[in-house]
Amino acid sequence: MNISVVIPLLNEQESLKELHDWIATVMQSNRFSYEIIFIDDGSTDDSWKTIEELSRKDINVKGIRFLRNFGKSQALHAGFAKAQGEVVITMDADLQDNPEEIPELYHMIANDKFDLVSGWKKKRYDSVLSKNMPSKLFNWAARKTSGVKLHDFNCGLKAYNKNVVKNIDVHGEMHRYIPVLSKNAGFANIGEKVVLHQARKYGTTKFGMNRFVHGFLDLVTIWFISRFGRRPMHLFGALGVLMFFIGFAFTLYLGIDKLFFNTAGRLITARPQFYIALSTMIIGTQFFIAGFLGEIILRTKEGKKRYLVKDELNL
Numbered sequence: 001m002n003i004s005v006v007i008p009l010l011n012e013q014e015s016l017k018e019l020h021d022w023i024a025t026v027m028q029s030n031r032f033s034y035e036i037i038f039i040d041d042g043s044t045d046d047s048w049k050t051i052e053e054l055s056r057k058d059i060n061v062k063g064i065r066f067l068r069n070f071g072k073s074q075a076l077h078a079g080f081a082k083a084q085g086e087v088v089i090t091m092d093a094d095l096q097d098n099p100e101e102i103p104e105l106y107h108m109i110a111n112d113k114f115d116l117v118s119g120w121k122k123k124r125y126d127s128v129l130s131k132n133m134p135s136k137l138f139n140w141a142a143r144k145t146s147g148v149k150l151h152d153f154n155c156g157l158k159a160y161n162k163n164v165v166k167n168i169d170v171h172g173e174m175h176r177y178i179p180v181l182s183k184n185a186g187f188a189n190i191g192e193k194v195v196l197h198q199a200r201k202y203g204t205t206k207f208g209m210n211r212f213v214h215g216f217l218d219l220v221t222i223w224f225i226s227r228f229g230r231r232p233m234h235l236f237g238a239l240g241v242l243m244f245f246i247g248f249a250f251t252l253y254l255g256i257d258k259l260f261f262n263t264a265g266r267l268i269t270a271r272p273q274f275y276i277a278l279s280t281m282i283i284g285t286q287f288f289i290a291g292f293l294g295e296i297i298l299r300t301k302e303g304k305k306r307y308l309v310k311d312e313l314n315l
Contacts, residue, residue: 002032003106004085008039008075009093013047014202020054023099030103037062037079042069055313063313073175080165082315088165092156098196105159108191115164115187118150118179119157119195145223146180150192157195177222236291244284250277
């Protein structure tokens with residue numbers, strides 16, 4: 001199979017048939033073998049009913065329905081697990097991503113040997129204040145922190161070599177940072193393509209300003225995981241040893257001063273250095289224990305279900 005199109009969605013019933021017809025037209029005109037995997041992330045409208053109707057008419061349409069809303073990252077994870085195509089395309093279901101971009105994205109992966117190609121919505125049809133400006137700030141911070149030189153990390157239109165999606169772990173809300181996850185996994189040949197962005201035709205956006213706050217917090221998380229995720233003791237242990245050493249130095253100073261120089265008989269507990277020593281030694285011990293526990297958890301963690309599937313179609 002040439003292409004798997006993975007489409008996570010939440011309450012996008014109005015756009016699904018039009019999106020399917022558009023994708024099918026592009027695939028058939030380019031003679032691609034393909035599948036379209038819709039992941040219904042707990043929709044409360046008739047999105048799943050529409051997917052069932054499309055599946056009955058088109059054997060290339062497959063579906064996964066979550067028991068409730070688990071988030072876009074979990075939807076992508078489920079789609080990636082089921083994808084069979086040599087190239088996997090992800091796109092949003094709101095018709096703002098243009099399926100006409102698929103052939104060139106496919107050839108960039110299949111012929112130019114990119115591991116991942118990310119879309120760049122250079123010209124956007126979103127609100128300047130609520131989306132464009134925060135998005136630019138977010139993307140700048142992501143570039144500086146991760147070292148991945150992309151203009152639009154959050155673009156839903158991306159293409160992947162099959163090996164990438166089968167070897168990265170998308171969880172939490174890390175779908176924004178799939179290029180960073182790919183780089184950390186060793187798939188560093190990452191490209192970018194300017195793609196057409198269209199105004200939303202149906203419904204309203206599911207994202208508010210809070211997604212950028214969450215995005216920055218996730219950015220800190222992924223920076224930490226990429227640097228110390230496999231060796232938490234290297235960070236917490238080093239901080240613990242440093243803090244404990246500071247506390248021990250103050251304790252040694254107080255002991256020597258008390259024994260040899262404190263002629264006035266001043267109590268050690270009356271001196272501020274005592275509380276500095278006590279606090280830093282306690283904090284240092286806690287840091288060291290945190291690193292030790294992190295190492296234990298890292299070596300004993302087991303895979304857990306991140307979502308519950310209610311129905312599947314053609315899978």
